[in-house]
Amino acid sequence: xxxxxxxxxxxxxxxxxxxxxxxxxxxxxxxxxxxxxxxxxxxxxxxxxxxxxxxxxxxxxxxxxxxxxxxxxxxxxxxxxxxxxxxxxxxxxxxxxxxxxxxxxxxxxxxxxxxxxxxxxxxxxxxxxxxxxxxxxxxxxxxxxxxxxxxxxxxxxxxxxxxxxxxxxxxxxxxxxxxxxxxxxxxxxxxxxxxxxxxxxxxxxxxxxxxxxxxxxxxxxxxxxxxxxxxxxxxxxxxxxxxxxxxxxxxxxxxxxxxxxxxxxxxxxxxxxxxxxxxxxxxxxxxxxxxxxxxxxxxxxxxxxxxxxxxxxxxxxxxxxxxxxxxxxxxxxxxxxxxxxxxxxxxxxxxxxxxxxxxxxxxxxxxxxxxxxxxxxxxxxxxxxxxxxxxxxxxxxxxxxxxxxxxxxxxxxxxxxxxxxxxxxxxxxxxxxxxxxxxxxxxxxxxxxxxxxxxxxxxxxxxxxxxxxxxxxxxxxxxxxxxxxxxxxxxxxxxxxxxxxxxxxxxxxxxxxxxxxxxxxxxxxxxxxxxxxxxxxxxxxxxxxxxxxxxxxx
Numbered sequence: 001x002x003x004x005x006x007x008x009x010x011x012x013x014x015x016x017x018x019x020x021x022x023x024x025x026x027x028x029x030x031x032x033x034x035x036x037x038x039x040x041x042x043x044x045x046x047x048x049x050x051x052x053x054x055x056x057x058x059x060x061x062x063x064x065x066x067x068x069x070x071x072x073x074x075x076x077x078x079x080x081x082x083x084x085x086x087x088x089x090x091x092x093x094x095x096x097x098x099x100x101x102x103x104x105x106x107x108x109x110x111x112x113x114x115x116x117x118x119x120x121x122x123x124x125x126x127x128x129x130x131x132x133x134x135x136x137x138x139x140x141x142x143x144x145x146x147x148x149x150x151x152x153x154x155x156x157x158x159x160x161x162x163x164x165x166x167x168x169x170x171x172x173x174x175x176x177x178x179x180x181x182x183x184x185x186x187x188x189x190x191x192x193x194x195x196x197x198x199x200x201x202x203x204x205x206x207x208x209x210x211x212x213x214x215x216x217x218x219x220x221x222x223x224x225x226x227x228x229x230x231x232x233x234x235x236x237x238x239x240x241x242x243x244x245x246x247x248x249x250x251x252x253x254x255x256x257x258x259x260x261x262x263x264x265x266x267x268x269x270x271x272x273x274x275x276x277x278x279x280x281x282x283x284x285x286x287x288x289x290x291x292x293x294x295x296x297x298x299x300x301x302x303x304x305x306x307x308x309x310x311x312x313x314x315x316x317x318x319x320x321x322x323x324x325x326x327x328x329x330x331x332x333x334x335x336x337x338x339x340x341x342x343x344x345x346x347x348x349x350x351x352x353x354x355x356x357x358x359x360x361x362x363x364x365x366x367x368x369x370x371x372x373x374x375x376x377x378x379x380x381x382x383x384x385x386x387x388x389x390x391x392x393x394x395x396x397x398x399x400x401x402x403x404x405x406x407x408x409x410x411x412x413x414x415x416x417x418x419x420x421x422x423x424x425x426x427x428x429x430x431x432x433x434x435x436x437x438x439x440x441x442x443x444x445x446x447x448x449x450x451x452x453x454x455x456x457x458x459x460x461x462x463x464x465x466x467x468x469x470x471x472x473x474x475x476x477x478x479x480x481x482x483x484x485x486x487x488x489x490x491x492x493x494x495x496x497x498x499x500x501x502x503x504x505x506x507x508x509x510x511x512x513x514x515x516x517x518x519x520x521x522x523x524x525x526x527x528x529x530x531x532x533x534x535x536x537x538x539x540x541x542x543x544x545x546x547x548x549x550x551x552x553x554x
Contacts, residue, residue, distance in 0.1 A: 032131025
């Protein structure tokens with residue numbers, strides 16, 4: 001690795017700051033760029049009809065010949081979800097651990113891209129050399145197995161990126177986080193630490209995943225006479241393992257329901273990350289062969305998502321499963337910020353149907369709380385702190401922790417997506433910005449729905465639409481038919497005949513005004529119609545529906 005004379009390392013977050021989700025960061029040194037993670041986020045309430053949001057990768061496209069590869073920390077949607085979309089534009093190799101790669105492979109298969117994208121499965125402790133960079137994968141714990149932190153070695157210094165992590169000394173699968181390795185890297189000197197901030201506001205330590213297993217055991221022991229339904233994140237393989245362990249112990253059969261849940265469990269068991277005793281898993285069709293008290297359902301929908309299996313059960317829309325009085329439903333997750341209303345709606349629906357809903361002590365976080373964050377800082381001893389993964393308040397909370405641990409204020413960088421941070425051991429500063437933003441995916445369209453289309457959708461949703469149809473004679477410009485009015489989402493026409501009649505009169509006046517003034521330009525006629533009808537409707541209803549004049553020629 002040649003030592004650059006005076007080059008600095010650039011760190012460019014292209015997403016994932018000031019929000020939970022859409023994590024993607026570029027690291028650049030001279031002619032080499034590597035990218036860490038490539039996630040999506042889910043649409044906000046005001047993104048009407050949008051399915052997913054992916055990052056704007058204009059910067060990578062403009063420098064595509066320098067991009068060497070993607071390094072993925074773990075297999076959650078907010079870190080891998082945009083891979084199929086981004087790799088259609090920038091086809092470089094993807095490096096990830098075994099389970100993460102399995103989940104990515106499944107995604108690529110859905111997009112018919114498996115043969116087009118080069119993938120490399122990496123083991124913990126392995127180093128990958130790409131351009132001016134060397135990247136090492138370090139074992140961490142998270143709410144999905146095979147999570148990794150990355151040590152990124154560049155001529156300007158070493159950056160440690162934790163990925164999403166927690167410190168779990170008794171994980172369900174695999175070994176505890178490799179704290180020793182963090183310490184060894186810290187001893188050699190670390191330029192910057194980019195640390196997960198999701199739980200930086202929470203004091204104390206994050207509990208071990210195993211504690212949930214004990215809670216499940218107690219719940220199973222207390223509810224031997226009822227069917228048990230457990231809702232959790234599809235990707236939390238360890239949680240699913242613990243439900244299966246309790247089910248096996250109490251002689252219950254297990255059904256897995258929800259497309260994403262079935263996918264991930266299939267991948268995890270094929271790769272050996274799930275240990276399912278023989279004859280424990282049964283198909284949903286076989287449920288009727290067993291009494292309720294001998295069955296457990298593991299399902300998606302713990303966030304109240306309207307299309308997920310649990311929500312469909314709660315609102316009687318599920319084809320195979322009906323909630324009955326006496327069912328025990330366990331919510332094994334905590335609501336992601338913003339989902340609280342949806343979750344409580346589903347809980348109310350389930351309770352109304354007579355189910356016993358349990359959500360206390362049935363979840364532990366996959367993210368480090370304050371004491372675990374302090375531990376990582378103390379081991380890594382970075383010169384600079386760059387909090388990542390979180391909303392602004394989470395990043396600020398971690399900045400406060402870094403200050404308490406003695407890192408100078410000017411060495412802590414709370415960045416925004418798009419900032420270019422240039423650093424080496426002699427100094428660091430934000431030196432510019434690159435284009436970033438939300439690219440919206442709606443159906444098969446990527447980026448074809450933008451702010452203008454959303455604004456129209458908002459407009460239609462709030463005030464509806466009025467379509468005015470007018471037929472003119474080609475040669476003379478005289479009105480042959482119309483103006484006719486069609487409305488949608490504005491008023492219920494049958495109850496508002498008089499309003500419609502008045503509107504028609506206004507339009508006829510406008511059209512005859514245009515005829516008198518010899519206005520034959522269609523654009524002008526349309527504007528006259530929009531203005532006069534808009535003014536009339538506003539006076540009468542205090543609403544501003546979208547008005548679309550359509551002129552035809554015969």
